[in-house]
Amino acid sequence: MLQQTTVVAVVPYFERFMTRFPTVQQLAEAEESEVLKQWEGLGYYSRARNIHKAAQIVSSQLGGIFPSDVAGLQELPGIGRYTAGAIVSFAYDKRAPIVEANTLRLYARLLGYDGDPRSKEGQQVLWSFAEAVLPKTQPGRFNQALMELGASLCSPKLPDCEQCPVSGFCRAFRDQTQLEIPQLAKRAVITDVTEASIAVRRNNAYLLRRRTTGERWAGLWDFVRFELAAATTDDVPHIVESVHQRTGLKIDLGPQLAELKHGVTRYRITLKCFVADSVAGTLRDGEEWQWVKAAKFDDFALSVTGRKFAKLLAESLF
DNA sequence: AAGACGGGGCC
DNA sequence: GGCCCAGTCTT
Incomplete structure (x- = not known):
């Protein structure tokens, strides 16, 4: 859950998740839809599918016991070099280096490394340093302490070098380049897109579609939805025709x-939300559709915008 | 090596 | 509105 996600955002999800799936066996036995439901709103949903698969592997192939070495852990889906190192050092208190957002920043500054820390060379430099500084005793506590130092004093925008216990060894502090390091690549440019989302109604129920592998929000449910070309954003016949092509209705x-x-990934989406009545036609094959009454929306893991739309819909029924 | 993948918090 | 977050996987 913590991969690329702030602790503050994770905590309530973690609490609920652990209450719902207290053991690896219970997670393994759950339906994926239920795991996604618990993950709804947290983002990066492949993490949910990965932890579910990992639980199934641990439960069925590894006798319910997690690997205790980095290589074994990295075999599990969703566990890369950092997470494997974190589990090994935190949970088993064995020597394993870690480099994540906080230690990456701290180590890059300590070294005065002004290259791209995510490049092959940068990764080599930082992981070597992480390995080199790791003590023999209490490596787990050491790793967590340095993460905390990176997260608190050695912050991205306003590092508090005066209070920092290691500023005496810090080349960035010596050179006063704290704010230029780490030199992270710029994020991709944001593209504006307009989409239509149509809650198609029939017999007091609304049409949902499960988004498929390869799409964004794979595995989550959504109302009928598609992108609108700039020229067609207010073109009602075009929307009607698109819904027909998409659904058969x-x-x-x-x-x-x-x-x-x-905002999502590199897009800023303007989503026009409509309600429509299905008056004829039959549902297209090859897609996972379901007619759902408003009172049952909560049973489905929806995209965030789908969820907001569903809420509006439920309220508008009054 | 570059892109895809989310959503929220903070300034 | 841009930056950043306890990264990983695919192309």
Whole structure:
């Protein structure tokens, strides 16, 4: 859960997740849909599928016992070099280096490494340093202490070098280059896109589609949804036709109910939300569809925008 | 090596 | 509005 996600965001998810799946066996036996439901809103949903698969491997192939070495742990889906090192050092208190966001910043600054820390060379430099500084005693506590130092005093924008216990060894402090290091690559440019989301209604239930592998939000449910070309954002016949192509259903499109803004990966999405009545046609094969009453939306793991739309829908019924 | 993958918090 | 977060996997 903590991969690329702040502790503050994770804590409530962690609490609920551990309550729902207290043992690796219970996680392994759960349906993937249930795991995704618990993960709903946290993002990076491949992590949920990976931890579920990993639990199944540990439970069925490893006798319920986690590997206690880095190589063995890295065999499990979703566990890379950092997570493996973290488990080995924190849980088993064995010597294993770690480099993640906090220690990456701390080590790059200590070394005065001004290259790209994520490049092959940068990774080599930082992991070697992480290995070299690791003590024989209490390596787990050592790793956690340095992560905490990176997260607190050695912060990205406002490092408190005056209070830092290792500023005497820090080349970035000596050179006053703290704010130039680490030299992280810029994020990809953001592209604006407009999408339509249509809650197609029939017999007091709404049409949901399970998003498939290869799509964003794979495994989550969503209303009928597609991108709108700039020229067609207010073109009602075009939307009606697109829904027909997508679902096989003829619809009577209602007014736009809401417009949601949502940033995701390298897109800023403007989502136009409509309600429509299905008046004819049969549902297309090859997709996972379900008609769901508003009261049952909570049983489905929805995308964040799908969830917001569902909430609006439920409220508008009053 | 570069991209994809999410969502929220902070300034 | 941009930056960043207890990374990993795919292409």
